[in-house]
Amino acid sequence: MLAAVQKNATRGDPRSVVKAIDQFCRQKEWAMNVGDEKGCILDSVVTEVNPATVLELGTYCGYSTVRIASLLPSNAKLITLEFNPDYAAIARQVIAWAGLEDKVQLVEGASGDWIPKMKEKFGIETFDLVFLDHWKDRYLPDTKLMEECGLLRKGSILLADNVICPGTPDYLEYIRNSPRYKSQYFKSHLEYTKVEDGLEKSVFLG
Numbered sequence: 655m656l657a658a659v660q661k662n663a664t665r666g667d668p669r670s671v672v673k674a675i676d677q678f679c680r681q682k683e684w685a686m687n688v689g690d691e692k693g694c695i696l697d698s699v700v701t702e703v704n705p706a707t708v709l710e711l712g713t714y715c716g717y718s719t720v721r722i723a724s725l726l727p728s729n730a731k732l733i734t735l736e737f738n739p740d741y742a743a744i745a746r747q748v749i750a751w752a753g754l755e756d757k758v759q760l761v762e763g764a765s766g767d768w769i770p771k772m773k774e775k776f777g778i779e780t781f782d783l784v785f786l787d788h789w790k791d792r793y794l795p796d797t798k799l800m801e802e803c804g805l806l807r808k809g810s811i812l813l814a815d816n817v818i819c820p821g822t823p824d825y826l827e828y829i830r831n832s833p834r835y836k837s838q839y840f841k842s843h844l845e846y847t848k849v850e851d852g853l854e855k856s857v858f859l860g
């Protein structure tokens with residue numbers, strides 16, 4: 655995938671990096687990037703929220719990191735957490751090829767360890783937008799952890815990938831029944847397939 659980016663994408667051009675990855679995953683080898691169909695929904699939410707602070711859980715190869723960072727205003731900050739060093743190494747190179755290093759802080763480590771340290775380590779008070787795309791059984795515990803750490807403010811947006819496939823049943827049940835969130839489901843398809851999947855957008859009400 656990285657070779658395809660370095661071969662087919664233009665340095666400093668995030669859209670060409672996204673296109674090169676999508677082409678590779680469609681033609682050569684499927685990979686669990688959010689993909690172009692759900693990616694367009696992600697783009698529209700990022701544009702609407704116009705966040706100053708973004709947290710991404712699960713960088714993987716940096717595809718959604720590049721999509722998000724390419725839409726952020728100049729002073730905005732995207733922190734992305736990835737605990738697999740091999741994926742982190744690839745993602746760093748993908749983000750660099752897109753020319754987005756200044757907007758992205760890739761932290762190599764586990765969400766459970768780093769969410770409680772966001773204030774002291776990065777001077778982050780609250781996140782305007784959180785993109786959840788890591789292990790599906792960690793969406794709920796990490797959301798509760800973000801609440802407990804005071805990282806969500808009235809109006810913070812959570813956007814969760816794969817709420818249908820592979821599915822995040824305990825997260826959906828919690829977020830759709832909690833009086834502290836207003837949720838909306840965006841129906842789409844699993845990346846590079848015709849299988850149903852979707853994104854759940856939830857506003858924290860405080």
Ligand SMILES: CNc1ncnc2c1ncn2[C@@H]1O[C@H](/C=C/CNC(=O)c2cc(-c3ccc(F)cc3)cc(O)c2O)[C@H](F)[C@H]1O
Pocket residue numbers: 686687688711712713714735736737738741763764765766787788789790792815816819820844845
């Ligand atoms: C738990 N805390 C973590 N902290 C930091 N990095 C983490 C943490 N947990 C995982 N990571 C890191 O986040 C990534 C994990 C992504 C997981 N994603 C998926 O499983 C996933 C799966 C499918 C899928 C659908 C159908 C099918 F037939 C096969 C697969 C589709 C998708 O869009 C997905 O996102 C990375 F790998 C891991 O190191």
Ligand SMILES: [Mg+2]
Pocket residue numbers: 686687688787815816
């Ligand atoms: Mg995903």
